[in-house]
Amino acid sequence: MLTDRLDQMETRYEEIGKEMSDPVVACDVKKVTELAKEFSHLETPVLLYRKYKKLLNSLEELKDMAKDNDPDIREMAEMELEETHQSITKTEAELEVLLIPKDPNDDKNVIVEIRGAAGGDEANIFAGDLFRMYNKFAESKGWNIEVLNAEAKEAGGYSQIEFMVNGDAVYSLLKYESGVHRVQRVPQTESSGRIHTSTATVLVLPEAEEIDFEMNMEDVRVDTFNSSGPGGQSVNTTRSAVRVTHVPTNTVAQCQDGKSQHENKASALKILRSRLYDKLLQEKLEKEGAERKSKIGVGDRSEKIRTYNYPQNRITDHRIGFTIQQLDRVIDGRLDPIIEALITEEQKRKLERE
Numbered sequence: 001m002l003t004d005r006l007d008q009m010e011t012r013y014e015e016i017g018k019e020m021s022d023p024v025v026a027c028d029v030k031k032v033t034e035l036a037k038e039f040s041h042l043e044t045p046v047l048l049y050r051k052y053k054k055l056l057n058s059l060e061e062l063k064d065m066a067k068d069n070d071p072d073i074r075e076m077a078e079m080e081l082e083e084t085h086q087s088i089t090k091t092e093a094e095l096e097v098l099l100i101p102k103d104p105n106d107d108k109n110v111i112v113e114i115r116g117a118a119g120g121d122e123a124n125i126f127a128g129d130l131f132r133m134y135n136k137f138a139e140s141k142g143w144n145i146e147v148l149n150a151e152a153k154e155a156g157g158y159s160q161i162e163f164m165v166n167g168d169a170v171y172s173l174l175k176y177e178s179g180v181h182r183v184q185r186v187p188q189t190e191s192s193g194r195i196h197t198s199t200a201t202v203l204v205l206p207e208a209e210e211i212d213f214e215m216n217m218e219d220v221r222v223d224t225f226n227s228s229g230p231g232g233q234s235v236n237t238t239r240s241a242v243r244v245t246h247v248p249t250n251t252v253a254q255c256q257d258g259k260s261q262h263e264n265k266a267s268a269l270k271i272l273r274s275r276l277y278d279k280l281l282q283e284k285l286e287k288e289g290a291e292r293k294s295k296i297g298v299g300d301r302s303e304k305i306r307t308y309n310y311p312q313n314r315i316t317d318h319r320i321g322f323t324i325q326q327l328d329r330v331i332d333g334r335l336d337p338i339i340e341a342l343i344t345e346e347q348k349r350k351l352e353r354e
Contacts, residue, residue, distance in 0.1 A: 020032065110171050135333070141168075141173075148268075174204050186310075305319055
């Protein structure tokens with residue numbers, strides 16, 4: 001039952017509050033961090049559950065008042081009864097959503113990789129447009145972006161760019177962006193005005209911390225090379241760029257945008273660890289089967305997920321058949337309507353499974 005699970009959560013919430021006030025526990029930084037994280041996850045459903053219980057108590061009091069001998073009191077109680085019934089129904093629906101099992105990675109920062117795919121220069125330019133879109137979306141959320149690796153092209157945009165997004169619950173929103181993004185527009189280089197179709201791929205990885213995934217450095221090969229700029233030109237003559245390879249899985253990551261070899265190595269290892277962690281998550285989802293189907297944000301990475309049609313100012317998310325005539329707003333970073341629609345659909349699928 002709904003209340004049984006919420007009673008358990010409330011009990012655990014109170015237990016954690018007591019644990020965190022224990023002087024012995026307060027000295028253990030790791031323990032306090034874990035407890036604070038669990039406390040934060042429980043706080044919203046528990047506080048809403050307490051509001052729900054108050055509404056139920058009010059309902060019983062109003063039912064008694066509706067039987068009062070005084071007609072004015074009865075009339076007032078009957079009016080409030082209707083409002084309270086509506087509040088209870090609304091709160092029950094909110095609690096059901098909050099009780100949907102949460103993705104354990106939702107609170108994580110992310111590493112995003114965008115690559116120009118089919119379409120030559122136009123694909124790379126589109127990859128640059130997507131990067132600016134996510135940059136502006138991050139700004140609107142108060143998140144910070146750090147470019148880890150970028151391969152800029154002379155015609156504009158990037159053949160590949162990898163960047164980290166730090167902030168509050170970043171993965172919970174950006175996880176829906178992984179997949180193939182398709183653009184339909186007249187390229188700047190097209191003199192005849194014909195519409196071209198190009199694609200860019202986006203991969204969103206939850207940041208893997210050492211507590212999530214332990215990477216054996218004996219399995220990692222580190223290579224250094226000279227960093228390069230647009231068109232392959234050398235940026236510097238020192239071998240500051242770093243490429244790291246996880247030999248057992250042949251997983252590769254590289255970074256050349258840092259100020260030093262040490263900084264580039266740290267960034268490349270961060271990307272590599274997150275890629276290996278993502279491989280584990282994907283394998284787990286494959287085994288879970290039905291659970292994978294309910295998760296919109298972690299489907300087939302080669303799937304065409306969205307089309308950006310510039311002539312019609314139309315953007316369509318193919319996974320849920322969602323279309324809006326606001327491409328200009330979305331490409332300017334206002335992604336909320338699409339992400340909210342994706343979250344709503346995923347919650348609906350999960351509730352149906354429950």
